[in-house]
Amino acid sequence: MAGLLDIFGTGGADTMGLLGMSQADIARNRDDAQAQALYALAGRLFQGGNTGQSIAEGLQAGQKAYKGGMQETLQSQLQNVQLADMIRKRKLEQQQLAEQQRIQGVIQGAVTKPQEIYGEDIMGQRVGEGMTAGGFDLQKAIPQLMGSAEGRKALNELVASQKAMQPEYKEVNGALYEISAGMPPRLVAGSKKRDTVTVGNVVLDKDDMRVLYTAPDAPAGSIKEFQDFMKLPKDQQAAYIQLQEQKRPVTNVNMSTEGERKASLFQEQMKGASDTIASLGPVDMANRTNQAQFIGAGGMGNIAIDPKIQQYKQAANQWSESYLRVKTGAAATLPEVELNNKTFFPVFGDDAATVKLKERMRKKAEQDLGIMAGRAEVKDSKTTPKTPEAPLNFELPSDFSSQLAAEIARRKKETSK
Numbered sequence: 001m002a003g004l005l006d007i008f009g010t011g012g013a014d015t016m017g018l019l020g021m022s023q024a025d026i027a028r029n030r031d032d033a034q035a036q037a038l039y040a041l042a043g044r045l046f047q048g049g050n051t052g053q054s055i056a057e058g059l060q061a062g063q064k065a066y067k068g069g070m071q072e073t074l075q076s077q078l079q080n081v082q083l084a085d086m087i088r089k090r091k092l093e094q095q096q097l098a099e100q101q102r103i104q105g106v107i108q109g110a111v112t113k114p115q116e117i118y119g120e121d122i123m124g125q126r127v128g129e130g131m132t133a134g135g136f137d138l139q140k141a142i143p144q145l146m147g148s149a150e151g152r153k154a155l156n157e158l159v160a161s162q163k164a165m166q167p168e169y170k171e172v173n174g175a176l177y178e179i180s181a182g183m184p185p186r187l188v189a190g191s192k193k194r195d196t197v198t199v200g201n202v203v204l205d206k207d208d209m210r211v212l213y214t215a216p217d218a219p220a221g222s223i224k225e226f227q228d229f230m231k232l233p234k235d236q237q238a239a240y241i242q243l244q245e246q247k248r249p250v251t252n253v254n255m256s257t258e259g260e261r262k263a264s265l266f267q268e269q270m271k272g273a274s275d276t277i278a279s280l281g282p283v284d285m286a287n288r289t290n291q292a293q294f295i296g297a298g299g300m301g302n303i304a305i306d307p308k309i310q311q312y313k314q315a316a317n318q319w320s321e322s323y324l325r326v327k328t329g330a331a332a333t334l335p336e337v338e339l340n341n342k343t344f345f346p347v348f349g350d351d352a353a354t355v356k357l358k359e360r361m362r363k364k365a366e367q368d369l370g371i372m373a374g375r376a377e378v379k380d381s382k383t384t385p386k387t388p389e390a391p392l393n394f395e396l397p398s399d400f401s402s403q404l405a406a407e408i409a410r411r412k413k414e415t416s417k
Contacts (some may be wrong), residue, residue, distance in 0.1 A: 006231070008361060013026050013030060014238070015074055016029070016073070016074060017078060019074070019078060019080075019081050020081060021077055029069075029073045030070060031068070031126055032068045032073075032243075033065070033067075033068075033069030033354055034068065035075070036061065036065040036068070036069045037061075037066035037069075040064070040065040041104050043061070059162050081187060089093050090242075097152070098149065099147040099148055099150050099151070103145065103150060103154050103382045105150075105157070106141050106144045106145060107141060107154070109140070109141075110137045110138070110140045111137075112137055122278075127386040128179050131297045138158060138159070139153070139276075139314075141158070142155065142310075142311075142314055143307060143310065144246075145158075145309065146298070146303075146310055147302075147303055148303070152302065156319075173203045196212060197241050197244060198244070199225060199229045199241070200218070200222040200223060200224070200225030200226030200227070200229065201214060201215040201218030201219075201222040201223050201225075201226055202214050202226045203215075203216070204317060206241070209237075230380050241272040259372070260372070261372040261373075262326075262375060262380055263369055263373040263374075264321040264373040266323070266325050266326045266369065267322075267369040267370055267372075267373050267377070267378050268368060268378045269319075269322040270319050270322045270362075270365070270369065271316075271366055271378060272318070273315040273318040273319035274314070274315075274316075274362065274363075274366065275321065275324070276311065276315040276318075277315050277316075278314055280308050280311060280312060281308075283309070283312060285309055285345075285346040285350075285355050286346070286350065286351060286352040286354075286355045288348065288349075290306075290309060290346075291347065291348045291349070291350065292347070293305045293306055293309040294309055294312065294313055294316075294346060295347070295348060297309055297310050297312075297313035297314075298310070298313055298314075298317075316345045317337050317341070317342050318360065319345075320332070320340035320341050320342070320344065320345075321337050321338045323340060323344075323365060323369075324336055324337065324340055326369060326372065343358075344358050344360075344361055344362050344365070345358060345362075346358065
C-alpha cells in the first residue's frame with residue numbers, strides 16, 4: 001500500500017532532512033500528505049462519471065493534495081530552522097559582547113596611572129623630580145586574556161603595540177636620553193656626568209653648587225671651611241673655587257656606559273622572568289604531561305593548559321626574548337624565541353637531570369650578562385627598574401685645613417685694611 005501511494009509523489013523528504021527533521025518525523029509527515037492525496041482521489045471517484053476521466057482527475061487532485069501537504073510542512077520546518085538560527089546568532093552576539101566587555105575591563109584594570117618619581121643624592125635630598133608616564137601592566141593582564149580566542153587576539157595586539165611604543169635610549173656627551181615616538185628627547189634623571197668641587201667636608205656640583213656629599217665625622221677645620229665659604233659673596237665663592245681647582249683636579253661622578261645600561265636592562269628582565277618562575281612554587285617540569293602542556297601553551301589549546309604552565313611559558317618567552325635582544329641586538333621573532341626556549345627550557349622527553357642542567361644554564365647566562373653590564377650589573381632581581389648608582393670618588397687633601405686657615409687669615413687681613 002505504501003508503495004502504491006508513491007504515485008502521488010515522493011518529493012520533499014530530502015529537503016526535510018536538510019532542514020534538520022528526524023527520519024521518524026519525515027515519515028509521519030509524508031504519510032499524512034499521502035493520506036490527504038488518497039482522500040482527494042476517493043472524493044473524485046465518488047462523484048461518478050466517466051471512469052477513466054474520474055481516475056485521471058482523481059490522481060491529479062491527489063498529487064496536488066500531496067504537494068500541498070508536504071509544502072506546508074516544509075514551510076513550517078523552514079520557519080523553525082530560521083527562528084532557531086536567529087536565536088543562536090543572537091545568543092552568540094550576546095556572548096561576544098560580554099567577552100568584549102570583559103576584555104575591556106581587564107585592559108582598563110591593567111592600566112597604570114602616572115606616579116611621582118625622584119632620585120636621591122648622596123645627602124638623601126630629592127633630585128630629578130618628575131612624573132612617570134601612564135603605562136600598561138601586561139603581566140597582570142596575560143592570565144585573564146589567555147582564556148579565550150578574543151582575549152588572545154587582544155593580547156597579541158597589546159604586545160605588538162607595546163613593542164612599537166617602547167622608547168629607545170641614546171647617550172649624548174655622557175648623558176642618557178630617552179627617545180619616544182612623537183615626543184622630544186628626555187634626559188634620564190641622574191644620568192648626566194657631574195663636574196664637582198670640594199669645599200671643606202662637602203662636595204658641590206660645579207654647575208649649580210648643589211650639595212652632593214657631606215663627609216661624616218669630618219675634622220672641625222673642614223666643617224668650618226665650608227661654613228665660611230657659604231658666607232662669601234658669589235663672586236668670591238667663584239674665586240675660591242678657582243683657587244681650589246688649581247690645587248687639585250676636578251672630581252667626576254663616573255656613570256656606566258650606554259652599552260652597560262642596556263645589558264643591565266635585559267639582565268633585569270631575565271632575572272624578573274626567573275623570579276616569576278620561582279614564584280609559581282614547585283612545578284615538576286620533568287613530568288611528561290607538564291612538558292607537553294609547556295609546548296602547547298599559548299597555542300589554540302591554551303584554554304586547557306594549567307594556569308601555572310601558562311605563566312611558566314610566558315616567563316620563558318620573556319627570558320628568551322631578553323637574552324636574544326642582547327645576543328643579536330635586534331627584536332626576536334617568535335620562531336627564534338621558541339628555538340631559544342628549547343636550549344634553556346624543558347622540551348618533551350627531558351629527564352630531571354636535563355631540566356636541572358638547563359636551569360643552571362639560565363643562571364650562568366644571567367651571570368654572564370652581568371659581566372657585560374659592568375658597573376650597571378643587577379646584583380639582585382628587582383621589580384622596579386632603577387638606574388644603578390655609580391660610586392662617588394673623591395679625596396680631601398691632607399693639608400686642607402691648614403690651607404683653609406691661611407686663606408681665611410689672609411681675607412680677614414685684607415678686610416681690616
